[in-house]
Amino acid sequence: MKQITKSAALIAAGVVLGMAAPLNASAAPPPPSARPAGSLKWVKCEDPGLDPRQQCATLDVPMDYSDPGSRTIRIAVSRIPSENPDTRRGALLLIPGGPGGDSLAGPSEQGRQLPRSVRDAYDLIGFAPRGNSPSTPVSCDFDRSDLARTKLLPWPAPSGSVAENMATARRMSDACARDGDELLQHVSTKNNARDIDRIRAALGERELSAWGVSYGTYVGAAYREMFPRRTDRIVLDSNDHPDPVQGQRAWLAAFEVGVEDNFPEFAEWASRPGNPHRLARTAAEVRPLFLRLAARLDRTPIPWPGADPEELNGNVLRQTMLDGFYDPADGYPAVAELILAAKKGTVPPAPQAPPDSVLRNYAAVVAATVCNDAAWPRSAAVYQKGVAAGRVKYPLTAGMPRNAMVCAAWPWQPKEPPVRVTDRGPSDVLLIQNERDVATPLSGALKLREALGSRAVMVTNDATGHGAYLDNGTACGDTLVSRFLATGERPRRDTSCR
Template sequence: MPESRQALPMKQIKRTAALVAASVVLLGLTVPLSASAAAAGPLTWTKCEGTGLDPRQRCATVDVPMDYSDPDGRTIRIAVSRIPSEKPAARRGALLLVPGGPGGDSLSDPSEKGRQLPRSVRDAYDLIGFAPRGNSPSTPVSCDIDHSDLARTKLLPWPSAGGSVAGNMAVARRISDACARDGDELLRHISTKNNARDIDRIRAALGERKLSAWGVSYGTYVGAAYLEMFPRRTDRIVLDSNDHPDPVRAQRAWLAAFEVGVEDNFPEFAKWASRPGNPYRLARTAAEVRPLFLRLAARLDRAPIPWPGANPEELNGNVLRQTMLDGFYDPADGYPAVAKLMLAAKKGTVPPAGQAPPDSVLRNYAAVVATTVCNDAAWPRSAAVYRKDVAAGRSKYPLTAGMPRNAMVCAAWPWQPKEPPVRVTDRGPSDVLLIQNERDVATPLGGALKLREALGRRAVMVTNDATGHGAYLDNGTACGDALVSRFLATGERPRKDTYCR
């Protein structure tokens, strides 16, 4: 889910760079308007900030209630972007591009994804992006988190080398205290359900009776929430790289998904890393790669290598594990990044530290992740729960060393959820197409099948014989791409669940 990291694959670096650029745009101002005023009037489209955008893309803001239980109270602004249909006579409506994360935005997606979408889809829709509540340049949130706690291996809860969770519980308390001490009231009102409510406000502001959407990763959970809460407002819905339908309850299923996702992907990495002629070849056979990785991680646990300019300033076992997890999102860029770090570690060296986003951007990102996950559902608060779960995870899934069962900031979060989590059902129109890669590190096939089951007759699912996160027009198959494009352009879905090689 979260998609900002230190040892980033190239695609994530570009996404994070877009967040950095967006952070200087002062659109996230709070204006005390009534709820009726927030929903009224046409949008004012102006030039978007940023580089590399399609010149036709324009940006605006939509005012929404901060607290939907107090619709006449304070409002916040949601930044939106649009590229109009390229053929008005063929226009069907608006296609909302729902970002992953939490912590991601899709403001540049009308330009970036618009270049990939076939002409038939660009003709049928205005392409709409947005920055979900809390994400700059929408009205932003932030917590004064220490620089060291912004490390990727802290934001995802890697236990200590020996498996202790004490450090993770301490990080959870520090971040929670920072949010409670200096965070804005908006922190209490960021959740998946409120993201879905904001989407319906965007729909209304666009003047659309119904909305089509393409949600990716966490965006599939937001999309499922919208399907559940506003079923009669949906047109054609594509859910891509699908979350377990209940990812934030006490069992913390979305985080636990990394255990299975890494295991699903590692054999593909091992085959690649042992291939003759590969300039980053790690071993003669695929069978040798896994033990090599585990040995290197264990050695770095015992004797980290100094890494000036990185955060943390050392290459330790958890940094190597996190690099592996990140690299599996996108094999084309990620596999070489993992192999190069392993080769450097074997020699006792490190590559130059990459340039990280400014701390202000990471604080905004971390605050949005924390508020969304912790406000959606309560997590266990006892260290004993995490000690037991981490020990079991380290034994069964050594590649991920217990991280997916560990304590995030939610273990010390100062506020309780305001409403129950989303419960996905099969009630509503049959207008959903799921697209899923068979080997996805962040949203494994098993979780996607649970979402497919929960949606029942509402959905049809296309499974790609493919590796990586992001199926449609990304790491999927030509067959899957064609089926999704046809559905968006014409409404025609496969008659039954389909497997694409």
């Protein structure tokens, strides 16, 4: 569920379908003199790579909203003010993906992609959600080996056994219980939504517009449920299943469907004549080639000094495939290069890992958010049964999406029930979704669309990759979203962009 951001030129063309009257068209933005001043103290951001106009601030919020008089924590916030104050409508909050992502650089990075009409209409606001550095951070003293991607996502043993995954869950949970800050118990989607409303108030805004991506769509939907009278225009991009942590742990299970949705596109690309990374003569040959290679690496890994882990095994290959499907332009060649090297018994240069402190912060935020939102099964037998079924039905992902992660041994119970997305409230939501998205597949997005009912309209791109607006989508979809943000106009009905 992470958010992928890349530099891309804004394409201003596209097919514009039937439009409704602007949402909130009669509610013109108040004149500058009538707006509350807000309470944030803005200073120049320290990062020299940002737009020089970007400003930074911090906001104190309650760690425990059920006891607002107790300890406070810090939330880091950023902004680039509207480029035309005379036409400014309000603030557009950039809600990051993850859990574990932040949007502090978003006003600069996403701001470069947004059309002038949107930059004129809003102050662009980024933030680091609670627990994410440089907001008050959380961390657990995880073993270095438990920070590998193939541990954070629970790939089972080559035999299909989940015993090692259960041991990892207990070890990581024990580390959080032993040395983790009390804040770990208060990192959750609902508290992220409450923090957002504190940001809104500190900005001096009566209502807040938002662009949420990936996990940010669940946070955005939660904010919309919890503070329905505080929203203006909401864009949900690359949409989570509305129940991502309960039942079948749908957010993790989504990878089974997402990989299957994407693999035919990869296979067609990887068999194309003239492709310097060509793997096979026909698309039909690519899937069995991949499965054979992964099985061979399960049996006989290739040493990979400097990598994490220091071998290329079947699960590393599978994880590389999954990561590569987020962004086909860069990811497909990376996956193919690793396949070609492995077939020869070699490896490419080892990828450089982030510092351990960054990985520990990220892993702790992921664990706390997912485990605090809802309880997970504790029995190894539950996961073993799921993995066995998943390996048969979805061999490309080898049972990982049904396996045990740290939540199987999390030391704390959820403090409140998770968000339930409903169709109650004003109709102010636009969903934008790619048909082939590895992390947030169309099937889950349709569930969110169904839950929102008449509150939302959905634009579906005939496109591949994660991140539908100004990223891996279509010119048509970009145009519709930009128009909605700038003017309030939405398609009259659910729309396809091809």
